[in-house]
Amino acid sequence: MRGQLVRDGWWPTVREALERRLPAAADEIEAIRRWSTVDVDTHAAMLEAMGEVLGEAGVRAFGRERLSGEVSAGLFATIARSWLRSFRARPQELLRIAPYLWRTATRRCGTLGVEAVGEGYARGRFRQLPERLADCAPWRWMMEGMGEGLLDVAELLGTARTQDVDGEPCTVDMVVKW
Numbered sequence: 001m002r003g004q005l006v007r008d009g010w011w012p013t014v015r016e017a018l019e020r021r022l023p024a025a026a027d028e029i030e031a032i033r034r035w036s037t038v039d040v041d042t043h044a045a046m047l048e049a050m051g052e053v054l055g056e057a058g059v060r061a062f063g064r065e066r067l068s069g070e071v072s073a074g075l076f077a078t079i080a081r082s083w084l085r086s087f088r089a090r091p092q093e094l095l096r097i098a099p100y101l102w103r104t105a106t107r108r109c110g111t112l113g114v115e116a117v118g119e120g121y122a123r124g125r126f127r128q129l130p131e132r133l134a135d136c137a138p139w140r141w142m143m144e145g146m147g148e149g150l151l152d153v154a155e156l157l158g159t160a161r162t163q164d165v166d167g168e169p170c171t172v173d174m175v176v177k178w
Contacts, residue, residue: 001046002029004066010053017049037107040130044139051138059138063145064152067101071153076101080153095122095150095176102126109133110170120158124174125165134170147176 005011015026022045028038029046038046050059071080079100087093095117102112110128117123126134126143133139140162147160158178165171 001050001062001066002032004062004069005050008062010050013053014046014049017052018046021045021049040109040132044132044136047136047138047142051141056137056141059141060145060148063142064149065145066142067146067149068152071149075104079104084153092117092119092122092154092156092178095124095154098124098147098150098174112174115173120178122176124176126172126174127168127170129170129172131170134172140172143172143174147174151176151178 002011005014018026018029022042025038025042025045028042032038047059050062054062067076070076079097083097087096096114099112099114102109109130110126112124112126115123115125143162144160148158151158151160156178158176160174160176163173163175165173
């Protein structure tokens, strides 16, 4: 994420906001290499700093752009090309790629499963999320943006929104409509 923030000119401001939240986190993030992971607290603090600087719409747009970029030429490109070849005629099936992308990109952050896919609708469920993420509004905004980025890849117009699951702590649904 830092690379994209640097490229877009947001990193100095986000770094300042991050240092106010978790002072050592900014240096930790600057020291990591591409595709390194950080602990959940650092990740959530980074997202909260982004939320402070970019706002809800900015974090969503960031997530959308990030997913689209990773699918076209990044970490997820090989997986996405394969799925696109297989499912281009049924774009709703492309959304089934999300759990594989989640598993590739995260460590110790629960699971994502596809609960339902139908005409114009899909619902995924994040289970066993760290409480720090489940309660982090900017994480939800980022996931919504990434869901809309996946819709872009599938050439669908629509929305992606998160919602709590009643009676299931640390469980969040992602509802995608097109």
